[in-house]
Amino acid sequence: ASENVVNVLYFHGTQRCKTCIAVGNIAKETLDSLSLNNDSIVFSEINTDDPNFSEITSKFQISWSSLIISKGENRVDLTDFAFANAIKNPELLKVEIVKTITSLQ
Numbered sequence: 001a002s003e004n005v006v007n008v009l010y011f012h013g014t015q016r017c018k019t020c021i022a023v024g025n026i027a028k029e030t031l032d033s034l035s036l037n038n039d040s041i042v043f044s045e046i047n048t049d050d051p052n053f054s055e056i057t058s059k060f061q062i063s064w065s066s067l068i069i070s071k072g073e074n075r076v077d078l079t080d081f082a083f084a085n086a087i088k089n090p091e092l093l094k095v096e097i098v099k100t101i102t103s104l105q
Helices: 018-034 051-059 079-085 090-104
Strands: 006-012 041-047 066-071 074-077
Touching: 006 018, 006 090, 018 041, 018 079, 018 090, 041 051, 066 079, 066 090, 074 090, 079 090
Parallel strands: 006 041
Antiparallel strands: 006 066, 066 074
8 A cells, every 4th residue: 555656456366257358358458558668567366266465455445346546545436437447448547546546646
């Protein structure tokens, strides 16, 4: 929870549907386009079924697939927006991810 890093956290279970996969792919693609040589934005994919991630899953109170963008103690939950747009309007989701990251920088 560094005050200097924006974390894009994609939480998911082992079994994922088409939309879950799309949310993760779009988030990663968006970050890849933004963070060339940028250590201030970090993408993390977290399997909620893996006991190694139980601490972060508990910290963010995650029990389902989720897309959270955080910096320090500030958190923006884009889960509902991401799942509503990942398949039907991925470009809108990319814009929202960038807007949220920018607002936290």
